[in-house]
Amino acid sequence: MEPRWAQTGRDGPDDDDWGQQQPPSSLFLQLPSNATLRFRGNVAKAWGAALDEGEPPGAPQERDGEGAREQESVPLKQLPLCMAEKRILRLREQRVAWKRSRWEQWQVGMRHLWGQVRGALLYAQVWRGSLHRIEGHFGTGIQSYFNFLRFLVLLNLGGALLMVGFVVAPNAAFEGLQLNQTQRGQNSMVNRSCLQYDPTERGLVSYFTYLMDLLSGTGFMELTHLFYGYYQNSAVDFVGFSYNIPLAYLLSVLGYFSVCLLWIVHRAVHLLKRSLVGENWELSTYSHKVFAGWDFCLAPGTAAAMKHNSLRYELRMDLEEQTLRRLMAQRSPGQRLALFSLRGALNLLVLGLLGAAFYGVYRATEYSQRAQDTSPGQQGLVLGLLVAYLPSIVITAANQLVPLAFGLLVRLERYPLSLEIRLTLLRTVFLRLSSLLVLLFSLWTQITCHGDPAADSCRICHYNHQQHPCWETSVGQEMYKLLVFDLLVLLLVLLLVEFPRKLLVTHGPAPLARLLGQQEFLVPPNVLDLVYSQTVCWVGTAFSPLLPLLHAAKFILFFYLKKLTLFSNCRPADRTFRASISSFFFLLVLLLGLAIAWVPLLYSVFVLQPSQACGPFRGEPTMWSTLWVAIDTLPLVAREFLQFVGSLAFAVPLFLLLCILMFYLMALDHSYSCLVKELKGQLRLEGQDKVFLVTQITELS
Amino acid sequence: MILKSMEQGRWLPDPPLCLNLIVAAFHISIFSLPVKIRGKSNGTRIRIQKQKWAINKPFSLQSSWMRIRLFYRYRDLAPQLVPLSYINKPDVKLPYELIGSMAELKDNPFRQRIAEVFSEDGEGNMTLDDFLDMFSVLSEMAPRDLKAYYAFKIYDFNNDDYICKSDLEKTVNKLTRNELTPEEVSLVCDKVIDEADQDNDGKLSVEDFQHMIVRAPDFLSTFHIRI
Numbered sequence: 001m002e003p004r005w006a007q008t009g010r011d012g013p014d015d016d017d018w019g020q021q022q023p024p025s026s027l028f029l030q031l032p033s034n035a036t037l038r039f040r041g042n043v044a045k046a047w048g049a050a051l052d053e054g055e056p057p058g059a060p061q062e063r064d065g066e067g068a069r070e071q072e073s074v075p076l077k078q079l080p081l082c083m084a085e086k087r088i089l090r091l092r093e094q095r096v097a098w099k100r101s102r103w104e105q106w107q108v109g110m111r112h113l114w115g116q117v118r119g120a121l122l123y124a125q126v127w128r129g130s131l132h133r134i135e136g137h138f139g140t141g142i143q144s145y146f147n148f149l150r151f152l153v154l155l156n157l158g159g160a161l162l163m164v165g166f167v168v169a170p171n172a173a174f175e176g177l178q179l180n181q182t183q184r185g186q187n188s189m190v191n192r193s194c195l196q197y198d199p200t201e202r203g204l205v206s207y208f209t210y211l212m213d214l215l216s217g218t219g220f221m222e223l224t225h226l227f228y229g230y231y232q233n234s235a236v237d238f239v240g241f242s243y244n245i246p247l248a249y250l251l252s253v254l255g256y257f258s259v260c261l262l263w264i265v266h267r268a269v270h271l272l273k274r275s276l277v278g279e280n281w282e283l284s285t286y287s288h289k290v291f292a293g294w295d296f297c298l299a300p301g302t303a304a305a306m307k308h309n310s311l312r313y314e315l316r317m318d319l320e321e322q323t324l325r326r327l328m329a330q331r332s333p334g335q336r337l338a339l340f341s342l343r344g345a346l347n348l349l350v351l352g353l354l355g356a357a358f359y360g361v362y363r364a365t366e367y368s369q370r371a372q373d374t375s376p377g378q379q380g381l382v383l384g385l386l387v388a389y390l391p392s393i394v395i396t397a398a399n400q401l402v403p404l405a406f407g408l409l410v411r412l413e414r415y416p417l418s419l420e421i422r423l424t425l426l427r428t429v430f431l432r433l434s435s436l437l438v439l440l441f442s443l444w445t446q447i448t449c450h451g452d453p454a455a456d457s458c459r460i461c462h463y464n465h466q467q468h469p470c471w472e473t474s475v476g477q478e479m480y481k482l483l484v485f486d487l488l489v490l491l492l493v494l495l496l497v498e499f500p501r502k503l504l505v506t507h508g509p510a511p512l513a514r515l516l517g518q519q520e521f522l523v524p525p526n527v528l529d530l531v532y533s534q535t536v537c538w539v540g541t542a543f544s545p546l547l548p549l550l551h552a553a554k555f556i557l558f559f560y561l562k563k564l565t566l567f568s569n570c571r572p573a574d575r576t577f578r579a580s581i582s583s584f585f586f587l588l589v590l591l592l593g594l595a596i597a598w599v600p601l602l603y604s605v606f607v608l609q610p611s612q613a614c615g616p617f618r619g620e621p622t623m624w625s626t627l628w629v630a631i632d633t634l635p636l637v638a639r640e641f642l643q644f645v646g647s648l649a650f651a652v653p654l655f656l657l658l659c660i661l662m663f664y665l666m667a668l669d670h671s672y673s674c675l676v677k678e679l680k681g682q683l684r685l686e687g688q689d690k691v692f693l694v695t696q697i698t699e700l701s
Numbered sequence: 702m703i704l705k706s707m708e709q710g711r712w713l714p715d716p717p718l719c720l721n722l723i724v725a726a727f728h729i730s731i732f733s734l735p736v737k738i739r740g741k742s743n744g745t746r747i748r749i750q751k752q753k754w755a756i757n758k759p760f761s762l763q764s765s766w767m768r769i770r771l772f773y774r775y776r777d778l779a780p781q782l783v784p785l786s787y788i789n790k791p792d793v794k795l796p797y798e799l800i801g802s803m804a805e806l807k808d809n810p811f812r813q814r815i816a817e818v819f820s821e822d823g824e825g826n827m828t829l830d831d832f833l834d835m836f837s838v839l840s841e842m843a844p845r846d847l848k849a850y851y852a853f854k855i856y857d858f859n860n861d862d863y864i865c866k867s868d869l870e871k872t873v874n875k876l877t878r879n880e881l882t883p884e885e886v887s888l889v890c891d892k893v894i895d896e897a898d899q900d901n902d903g904k905l906s907v908e909d910f911q912h913m914i915v916r917a918p919d920f921l922s923t924f925h926i927r928i
Contacts, residue, residue: 083830119764119842132927140922286892287913290872291856292920296809296839297927304808312877315889680899687900 136299156552163545166252181234194461197469197613208381216388217477228543229473229614246616246626253542268587357398358438364394365442392485403428432532447471462609470614472543479540502569521570538597797825810875818854839926849911865904
């Protein structure tokens, strides 16, 4: 029996809100454009009949040429036919297939194999089951956070492989095998005081010093593979070639950054293609919410009820925003002036808050570094840890408290809701990434004596050798402390805030439970936490080669802890988060973090002088000079080519060319969007033409 | 091993990465082998010999392993009606009430329309072929155009090949469980038609719908059921 949804030839649509007289549907149904509907629906039935008769019937005849070819190019499984019809089509195809050449058969076979491999690879993803469960209970918005976390784990594991493979493992192997190492860059003109560096000379120490050392990277942890200071400026002679350690260090750090950049850009482009497919996506919010709003893989129970509520909330919010916009457009000039001045004042307040936070971070870092050097063993355990972690504590406090203030202030500014969310997010991103920059700036002022090479402590060695005999290791230690503190804060918040809140809400008195409410898993602050951690990792990798590995382990722990707190303590968010656009936004913020991490790296590679007392670049004027020395050993042609590539004569024309290319692509994009608008208008006119012509034909006939 | 863990109702829990790869390799290797799967169910020995519908005919977008799993889900809905062997092509149809009581569809506001669209008789009573078809289209691997076509059919409540305003009102009411006021529902429907209607006839045709849904970035991820 013919399925009901494929039946045609009935009367036209029921409701008559079209206003004009309905043209007879029989004529409409004979039009070629309508025939495509039936073509999809039951042409296989006609073809099946053809198998018995030996001749395809009239209706598909005219499209048989292109239709048959179309059928072959589109795989059978993607046609919207029911199973019985597909079976009949396949029989027919098999009869035709004998006549196909070997090449086409091989092509079909390869396509089939490729489809199966792709299907199998889908099952091979890590944590697929967990993500499925999270999606079912909490929706795609929260699942996008965990997707992002998984991506960061893979990114860090890849980077760790690179760093460990080229820097840490060879060093460990060389020491283990006790190979001959020829020292390089021996500069006998260097002042003796610059070479003094011995972090392990302690004498009798208290018992808690080891714990402090573990948590802040000093003492016994300082001269290990973890930090920059351990590596030697030497070349190891193998059978046939020599492994240049400083060159390997420099190139693997630069390679790690490039690999991260390429990977993130590749993934961002892949997500961008899916999310920004058409122009004017903002205009389609209502239709998207109605037709693509219901998540079909929600687990039954409270998740479905939550989804109904959130959809209703969203639709209501959109309608309210509509009325708000209309009200805004009707405001008088006096009201508008008052509003703008209010917004200006609030923006100044925001800037003031940011300034205060940055100043706090700056002073905390300064105090911490000074206090650590003057009295290392005399403070107790808790006080010592407090001093060591002071910058981290101030940064974390600022990152938690200042966004709350932002949230309150932005509500006073009376923007539409979507703009409110975006503005708060932008301000929080700026706060987090800038506080890290301020920390680095504070370190820089101490290391280079406020950039003044003639100051007392910096005159001899071009850096502050009394406070920081090995300044790269100091920077690495700060990043290591940020990593450890982040993890500690997560554990503490979990134990002391989230679990007690859940206990209070479920078992405590009812008014208190209603006041507090169950914890809501907010995606944007959590994602910004991840971006911040990843930026810390990138900044610190140049000074601590094992940092990507530690971050990978930390993110794996994060995944399981966050999943635990999600399922035990949280309820789904009231406002749904658009998963696709937000995934692209997360990657954009991550790229911003990467761009910020490039700045200290490039500055320390090109400008700052490496420490004389430690590290693989001791004795060199800058880190980059190692590369030039290595290039000088290459044959003449390669040397000249590389020198040309590195010079301005190549860089400036390349930059101009890229600018021209960018302008060309922008112009192309603009012209395509104009073309699409025109075509849409033409489509509308064609529809009206068709209706007009069909009415005329029926009137005349 | 597969059947035992399938009978427990779950696939492997959270395996580490390498085990996932081993599983994937095993999975690829069973595609083209003639498989005689043995297992125990209710004390009787089953022998499913190279089911043509499961292994040789790649109509549904899932693998043969997934199709076998779907067969067991289908059978679990009514074990007394569905035979264990489909060699003789029995004509078994499960009524809509059983299909609608599946865990994946129970809370879905459109479950009745989904069953009607994919069933042969249009009433929601599904054969095994219809069942496989339905989950094939709603799987992760179905292409966007195929899903858009079936989504149109699902949202077209009166089956007239157009989504008119009454269809839209029914959709919005099902989505919000009748908790929006009629004025709000009407406003939302007007806005949807404003946005998506290209040929200005006051209702959405297949082309309008497909053109609009192709631009919805979430559509692929929301319009699928994992089983």
